[in-house]
Amino acid sequence: MSTGSLLAADLVIAVLAAACWLGGGAASTARRRPLALGLAALALVATLARAITITALARAGWWFAAEKVLIAAPLSLAAVGVAGPRLLQAPRDIRAVAVPLLFAGYATSSALLVTVLHGYPASAGAGLLAVAGVVAATVITGRALGARPRRTVSRVAVVVAGAALVTGTGLTVAAGATSVVPHDHGYPVARIAAEPTRRFTLTAGTTTVNAGGRNVAAWAFNAQVPGPELTATVGDVLDVTLRNRDIERGVTLHWHGYDVPNDQDGVPGVTQAAVRPGQEFVYRFRADQAGTYWYHTHSASDVGVRMGLYGVLVVRPRPVTGVDVTVPVHTLAGRSLPAPRVERVEAGAPVRLRLINTDSTTHRYALAGTAFRVAAIDGVDLRGPTPLADTAVLIPAGGRYDLVFNAPTTPVALFVDGRAVYSTGPVSTATGTWPVLDPLDYGARAPVPWSRVDKTFTLVLDRGLDLRGLLPRYAHTVNGAADPDIPPQVVRLGDVVLFTIVNRSQVVHPWHLHGHHVLVLARDGEPAAGSPLWLDSFDVRPGEVWKVAFRADNPGMWANHCHNLAHADAGMTLHLMYS
Numbered sequence: 001m002s003t004g005s006l007l008a009a010d011l012v013i014a015v016l017a018a019a020c021w022l023g024g025g026a027a028s029t030a031r032r033r034p035l036a037l038g039l040a041a042l043a044l045v046a047t048l049a050r051a052i053t054i055t056a057l058a059r060a061g062w063w064f065a066a067e068k069v070l071i072a073a074p075l076s077l078a079a080v081g082v083a084g085p086r087l088l089q090a091p092r093d094i095r096a097v098a099v100p101l102l103f104a105g106y107a108t109s110s111a112l113l114v115t116v117l118h119g120y121p122a123s124a125g126a127g128l129l130a131v132a133g134v135v136a137a138t139v140i141t142g143r144a145l146g147a148r149p150r151r152t153v154s155r156v157a158v159v160v161a162g163a164a165l166v167t168g169t170g171l172t173v174a175a176g177a178t179s180v181v182p183h184d185h186g187y188p189v190a191r192i193a194a195e196p197t198r199r200f201t202l203t204a205g206t207t208t209v210n211a212g213g214r215n216v217a218a219w220a221f222n223a224q225v226p227g228p229e230l231t232a233t234v235g236d237v238l239d240v241t242l243r244n245r246d247i248e249r250g251v252t253l254h255w256h257g258y259d260v261p262n263d264q265d266g267v268p269g270v271t272q273a274a275v276r277p278g279q280e281f282v283y284r285f286r287a288d289q290a291g292t293y294w295y296h297t298h299s300a301s302d303v304g305v306r307m308g309l310y311g312v313l314v315v316r317p318r319p320v321t322g323v324d325v326t327v328p329v330h331t332l333a334g335r336s337l338p339a340p341r342v343e344r345v346e347a348g349a350p351v352r353l354r355l356i357n358t359d360s361t362t363h364r365y366a367l368a369g370t371a372f373r374v375a376a377i378d379g380v381d382l383r384g385p386t387p388l389a390d391t392a393v394l395i396p397a398g399g400r401y402d403l404v405f406n407a408p409t410t411p412v413a414l415f416v417d418g419r420a421v422y423s424t425g426p427v428s429t430a431t432g433t434w435p436v437l438d439p440l441d442y443g444a445r446a447p448v449p450w451s452r453v454d455k456t457f458t459l460v461l462d463r464g465l466d467l468r469g470l471l472p473r474y475a476h477t478v479n480g481a482a483d484p485d486i487p488p489q490v491v492r493l494g495d496v497v498l499f500t501i502v503n504r505s506q507v508v509h510p511w512h513l514h515g516h517h518v519l520v521l522a523r524d525g526e527p528a529a530g531s532p533l534w535l536d537s538f539d540v541r542p543g544e545v546w547k548v549a550f551r552a553d554n555p556g557m558w559a560n561h562c563h564n565l566a567h568a569d570a571g572m573t574l575h576l577m578y579s
């Protein structure tokens, strides 16, 4: 069983246990004996079953089990210890076990709340608060049902609640962990003095575009979705003027995957101010990294990108030879882009399909009718890619795969989630059952370029209640905190930096560090066994643990966030800064 499935199973069992204890308690107060005993028996089994899931999770990694071992397990033992013996006596008046059953319900429910609302890391405050809640609820229930709680019980409740408040609930930031994200960083960055050789102007504005045969409202660059395709050849100097006509939330240009100097990175509030209606901003950088990239607004990025403020950036090593097609996949107002494209390709012609996922969730791509190789991922060529056939690839949010092949005499077609988006003629192949390529063991290995690590950071991805803002929110968290309260990661120029990224949530998090490509070292303890994978976007699925590293060679203040942009917006954003 994968760790992701274990996390889900443990959650389901925990909910079942809590619901059955509470249901059993309620049934006993109503003197419904068989129902009460049945639910209590089920609750007992579910509570004991968690010993198995919690142990397995702890073996997969302490991150997955910390609060379950430290808080849920003792509370569950208390539940079983109090309610179990009373049940075995099977009293004639079933109402006599109501308070013990409800106590067990409160204990397992509060442990569940600690996991769902607080998560990782476990804290003494969260544990004490959970215990205080259980004692208080039990005392109140006892009074309501006419049982006389002993004085000592009430005193214990007061003491525990006080301790919980004194130690903090764990929901507040530790002193000294405040985030420092200056609006003006002032890092020295070499401006490019060279004369531009490729000039573009992108004007952002609200508009209406045709998507899938229907007119929909959009935010667009130059009134088209996607925006104009920006192309350059290695050696060019790009000069892109961004104008904002009427996007009230502001716009910027972030060059996704292209490692620009920091002041060109387009993150509002970090590397520049957002460009307001009527304003403009000029980006200039050298095209020295051949590959497939894309650009998008980073201002109100969740809604901005979703509404259409994105486009393709391709840097080619030399002028195009053969067929070179970009396929930026996007969902606009529920409609899939791009529209299907059919073109004749001469047999034998070399073809490169540049697949780009500009959505916030993973897409599945399948190329039918030919063998192909994955020549590059995230703009970086793979080493020794071997031919693949009848194999699908999964591209994370923000990610890019370049597929290459020589056109056969028969038609080929590219399917995205089963929909043909590009073809050279009619193809009717079912691709839904094809196996999926694991890039971690595709291509030829090469040694890791460093023998040391200077800085290590662990990022535990989860959900939790964030009480630090004006309004409480159920945030997507990193190490128990949400943007802007996640402490920045500080590195020095030249450091080799190791990230361990752990997903203990129930959803996929496509991770994206700005300004650097990271080298994948291992996933779930298995070392990467294929071509070196230098990624800027990778899916960390529920229960997965990724180890990636990079050399800190691009000074500045960089966003480091989940590229499911709704998650980034809901707290899952932090910053990497150079000291």
Ligand SMILES: [Cu+2]
Pocket (backbone or CB within 6 Å): 476, 508, 509, 510, 562, 563, 564, 567, 568, 572
């Ligand atoms: Cu995410």
